[in-house]
Amino acid sequence: MSETVVRATEADEPLKKLKQKMDNEQQQASTKKPSQALAIFNLLLIIVLTVAIAAAAYWLWPQWQNMQQQSADTQQLQQRISAQAQQQQNTEQQILNTLSQNQNAQTRQLEQQLTVVERQLNLAQQQVATELQVQIQALRQQVQTKDSAPPRHWLLAETEYLLQLAAKKVWLEYDFATAIALLNTAQEKLIKLEDPSLVLVRQAITEDIEQLSQLSSLDLTQVHLQLQQARKSTLTLPLKQQQTEINTVTKPEVTLKQWRQTLDYYWQQTWRNLFIVRSAVPEDYFSLTNEQQLMLRTSLSQQLLLAQLAALEHNNAVYSEAIQQADNQLQRYFDPAAIAVQQLQQQLQQLLKLDVSRAQPKALRSLGQMQQYQQQLEESGL
Incomplete structure (x- = not known):
């Protein structure tokens, strides 16, 4: 009987090992299923992210290149405008120098003619x-x-x-x-x-x-003395001045996130250099440089000198025209609130009424x- 039990036990031993082996395989299979699912999910996530990045790069890269090109074009346009402005300023300076030299030469010529007369x-x-x-x-x-x-x-x-x-x-x-x-x-x-x-x-x-x-x-000597005194006073007469302030825009930081602000800044700067918008002021108000102020004073003195010569030559048409031109320049470019300007204007109005033509x-x-x-x-x- 004991031998029968031993044999039965030996006969069941392979079954137990097979059952144990199957249990182990089932446990391993149950542990492998979650890890494989996670790996597949990660793989799919990587694929989706890669596709999204590729699509974003495909869509944003031309826009980035376009923005860079526009920024470069804006800088080139700003450089050209600056160069043109500098060239225009140099041209205006040359013109002012030429006009100043011509006016000085004409003044000397008129003074010589006055001396000859x-x-x-x-x-x-x-x-x-x-x-x-x-x-x-x-x-x-x-x-x-x-x-x-x-x-x-x-x-x-x-x-x-x-x-x-x-x-x-x-x-x-x-x-x-x-x-x-x-x-x-x-x-x-x-x-x-x-x-x-x-x-x-x-x-x-x-x-x-x-x-x-x-x-x-008519006492021409008195007229000559009045015009000569008026010429001397032109050196100290106050001019009209109007200073205008231009609002400045702060330059934004150039970054990819602020590309719209950067593009808007350069666009505004470009048009601001071409056209300066300010509040409307009376047309007689000017912001004059020292050269322009000297030209205005010289022009007024030249008109008064021409009136002197015309009075000595009894040319009433030239005399009246010169006095009228001097009065127009005085009203247009000089400060009407100044007492010296008002006195000179009254004096010119009185001189304008005189008839310097020679009586026959x-x-x-x-x-x-x-x-x-x-x-x-x-x-x-x-």
């Missing part, structure tokens, strides 16, 4: 003075040769000389006031004679006095009548 006037005055001295000497000689003549002839000779002197004052010096005084003196001497035969001469003297009284005698009087009849009367006396032997 003044010299001519001085020479003319000296010639007139010399002629008057010669005539006075001749009159003295005539008086000395007629010492025995009655006082009537002396008065007639003095009257004729006064009439000659009045005619020269009118035609050579255009000094109407002195000519009127000389005619009045001659009239008084004829009144002392109480001679009815002199009525035609006295009537001609009266007509000449009335004619000259109607002509306005009619020929004096008194001298001819007096000479005709003297000839009649010589013919009659009186």
